[in-house]
Amino acid sequence: MVRRNYIFDTIREVFLRFGYQPIETPAMENLSTLLGKYGEEGDKLLFRILNSGDYLKNVTEAQGHKGTEAQGHKGTEDASPQSPVTSHQLAPLPLVPRSSSFDLNQFTQQISEKGLRYDLTVPLARFVVQHQHELTFPFKRYQIQPVWRADRPQKGRYREFYQCDVDVIGTNSLLCEVELIQIIDEIFSRLNLPVVIRVNNRKILTGIAETIGASEKLTDITLAIDKLDKIGLQQVNEELAVRGLSAESIERLQPVLTLEGKIKEKKGFLEQLLVGSETGIRGLEELCHVLKYLKSLEVRNKFEFDVRLARGLNYYTGIIIEVMASGLSIGSLCGGGRYDDLTGIFGLPGLFATGVSFGADRIYDVMMALKLFPDTIRSTTRVLFVNFGEEEERFSMQVLKKIREAGIPAEIYPEPVKLKKQLDYANRKEVQYVVLAGKEEILSGKVTLKNMKTGEQQTVLTDKLTKYII
Amino acid sequence: MVRRNYIFDTIREVFLRFGYQPIETPAMENLSTLLGKYGEEGDKLLFRILNSGDYLKNVTEAQGHKGTEAQGHKGTEDASPQSPVTSHQLAPLPLVPRSSSFDLNQFTQQISEKGLRYDLTVPLARFVVQHQHELTFPFKRYQIQPVWRADRPQKGRYREFYQCDVDVIGTNSLLCEVELIQIIDEIFSRLNLPVVIRVNNRKILTGIAETIGASEKLTDITLAIDKLDKIGLQQVNEELAVRGLSAESIERLQPVLTLEGKIKEKKGFLEQLLVGSETGIRGLEELCHVLKYLKSLEVRNKFEFDVRLARGLNYYTGIIIEVMASGLSIGSLCGGGRYDDLTGIFGLPGLFATGVSFGADRIYDVMMALKLFPDTIRSTTRVLFVNFGEEEERFSMQVLKKIREAGIPAEIYPEPVKLKKQLDYANRKEVQYVVLAGKEEILSGKVTLKNMKTGEQQTVLTDKLTKYII
DSSP states (O other): OHHHHHHHHHHHHHHHHTTOEEOOOOSEEEHHHHTTSSHHHHHHTOOEEOOSSSTTTTOOTTTTTSOOTTTOOOGGGOOOTTOOOOTTOSSOOOOSOTTTTOOHHHHHHHHOOEEEOSOSHHHHHHHHHHTTTTSOSSEEEEEEEEEEOOOOOBTTBOSEEEEEEEEEESOOOTHHHHHHHHHHHHHHHHTTOOEEEEEEEHHHHHHHHHHTTOGGGHHHHHHHHTTHHHHHHHHHHHHHHHTTOOHHHHHHHHHHHTOOSOHHHHHHHHHHHGGGOHHHHHHHHHHHHHHHHHHHTTOOSEEEEOTTOOSSTTTOSSEEEEEEETTOOSOEEEEEEEOTTTTGGGTOTTOOEEEEEEOHHHHHHHHHHTTOSOGGGSOSOSEEEOOOOHHHHHHHHHHHHHHHHTTOOEEEOSSOOOHHHHHHHHHHTTOSEEEEOOHHHHHHTEEEEEETTTOOEEEEEGGGHHHHOO | OHHHHHHHHHHHHHHHHTTOEEOOOOSEEEHHHHTTSSHHHHHHTOOEEOOSSSTTTTOOTTTTTSOOTTTOOOGGGOOOTTOOOOTTOSSOOOOSOTTTTOOHHHHHHHHOOEEEOSOSHHHHHHHHHHTTTTSOSSEEEEEEEEEEOOOOOBTTBOSEEEEEEEEEESOOOTHHHHHHHHHHHHHHHHTTOOEEEEEEEHHHHHHHHHHTTOGGGHHHHHHHHTTHHHHHHHHHHHHHHHTTOOHHHHHHHHHHHTOOSOHHHHHHHHHHHGGGOHHHHHHHHHHHHHHHHHHHTTOOSEEEEOTTOOSSTTTOSSEEEEEEETTOOSOEEEEEEEOTTTTGGGTOTTOOEEEEEEOHHHHHHHHHHTTOSOGGGSOSOSEEEOOOOHHHHHHHHHHHHHHHHTTOOEEEOSSOOOHHHHHHHHHHTTOSEEEEOOHHHHHHTEEEEEETTTOOEEEEEGGGHHHHOO
16 A cells, blocks of 8 residues: 555656646446446446335336347236236336346346446546536546456456546647656656557548548457457458458558558658548647657657557547556556547537546556565654653653654554564564663663664664654 | 645645554445444445346345344245245246335345445454454554445535544554544644544443443443433433433432533542442543643643543443534544454454544535635646747746746646636636746746736746746
């Protein structure tokens, strides 16, 4: 937790430094807000809250008879031989055996109206629509809160984990993208974690699809090329064929799939390729504008313009950003981009939005693996006073008060037990200094300060103690 | 949120200063951990999570037939005329109409195994038992997380709210109580919110019950006298009689109910009253020890020794603490005490524990009412750069970078819209300073700095800008 707080504090401080305001939203959202936003798989991973009180009260007999697409039973098929119940019965339970027309989805809807948030973006959209008349636009907000997913727990995947999101709503200025990448650069620099910031633009992908004569196959193309690193060129080409791309389109896509080189070279290549696509050229211009800007601002981490970067394409509308740990293949530490119809699904279309999300848990894992956490944050207590008994304790409590006032986290062992036990406690808590203030020391106005790391001991004036504790 | 963070940050900083480590526990706990810990009413207020996947799969026909004490139906009464279903049917739903032997509680248990945490104390107990072999005792932890209660939402009562708990596990040293009250004093002093710290000792209450010959009526006595402020002396006495206290006991209790005066006077009175009760005298000694200690440590807020303070008596075993806003009757801002069998319910008896919990939402309400939040925390952005167009923007972004490096939260309006709109934005976000850097200013190496509060404008050297932003 101490280490995780170090990550959160770093992220929060940088967000604030760039003028983003904190918001928090409730853990529970209406299921009507959440359902259908994360695909079919996402719907299954939502944690649902059972309605309070007698949640079966409003379950109607009708449930199970309307039939959803999933089960598709018709209302006329209801009468199973095992459930001779009329539909006029009061407060009935689902009396139809499940093998018949019972519809689990519909039953679930009737007993559960709320779910735990699955990410921070949909709650943000709901929040912005709900408070649109009170908010100041462009609305710059950050949000650091847990989200929940009913995944099978496994290493690196938790049922509850934190997301750290930062977004600007209400402007299509590319300055936002510039700042978001500055934020990314600043955060990972502060964490001492070298990263590669990969960028692309959805408009370039659109342009490529246009250029190779496969506009309507944009999703298929990106889904296939997203797998390039995993399955290799040949299999990607096979998949493209299966997905219905013509041999000619696949042929014309080859230079894109194998595109390597410096940003300048890629730019040159794409300028030629996209010459017939207005959208594609605009995408390339946007990207180059942002990259040039960032160069002038002396961003410290490396850039990579990867024309194959898509990150769930249907969502993004402009620049796409993904951050990887430099030299490690562990998945992205941060990602995002422009998604210019955030609030459309909630009835407020046309609100520009761009943002990125930091995966605190994965950042934590990488920092642990690379031993990047500074020693100084490992312990919450800098100084432990040994407890020698009532009289010494009273004396120590007075000194302790001054040390804490000087901003140093400090404590005294609460009982006068054996010295060894108290030193063990200090070691296990990784306390840096131990103060020994026995009767003699008190009389002489001095205490013994022991550095637990080096083992060094020195006698120092009680009044000067804080100066020795670095 | 900015204001709430101010409260959280203050609380967190003081907790850390006293050597407490942060922990967090998952939002979801097993219902078996939560149920029965908060009384019957509490059980009803738990939010339950529907099991994932086909949650009806494991609902057995047997459910509803075992009968709980609430409904009490016997297993032999299952065959309602409307449900001629054999118990051998696979994956059945609850086919028995609810008017018959259906048991909602049991059904709920089968479709929901997890619930949202209701407080931070029960999860702490579960955590300590689970990690008892890894933890360093005395275990000093703090925890600041939301809890959930299915209350009807109303003013001052939320379904999701934060608790800020600080506890020491594994020592019965009274030093813990001294430090907890130091922590309370420090937090409310930093928040500039004057409070009265009320204290009592459960042992004194036990002693009083012994002394008046009503040991077995301890709960009744405290429940009744807890209402003294609300219903007055006469009605308390009536309630005591209804609760079965003898006229003599009630008579002997009167001096306690009307006890007023300075701490010294109360102490003198109780020393006499409790002379026959070892427990009572010990309780009084403990309390006096703590109060004397605190006096020597120059605690700034006022104390009140209130022999009627109980705070859900059955829970506490020693000193009881409650903090009220000075001069306001708004309920307690913080409360707690010693509860020396925290982990007994989870099979680890005899672990000493003491702690207090801060109600951040109520503290927030009081601070808003008394206008105690400092002006400086109202805005997250200290400086806004006006955006005059591409060239000026590039210049501003360079200056902005330096200002942020100096630790000042700053931003630039992302689009070169009309000046009025940008100044409106600054005003709505309560930004203190606006920087105007037009073409002329850039050439002269100076910018215009406008104080949005006073309206004052001055021209300052760009290099010296940070010095003017206080």
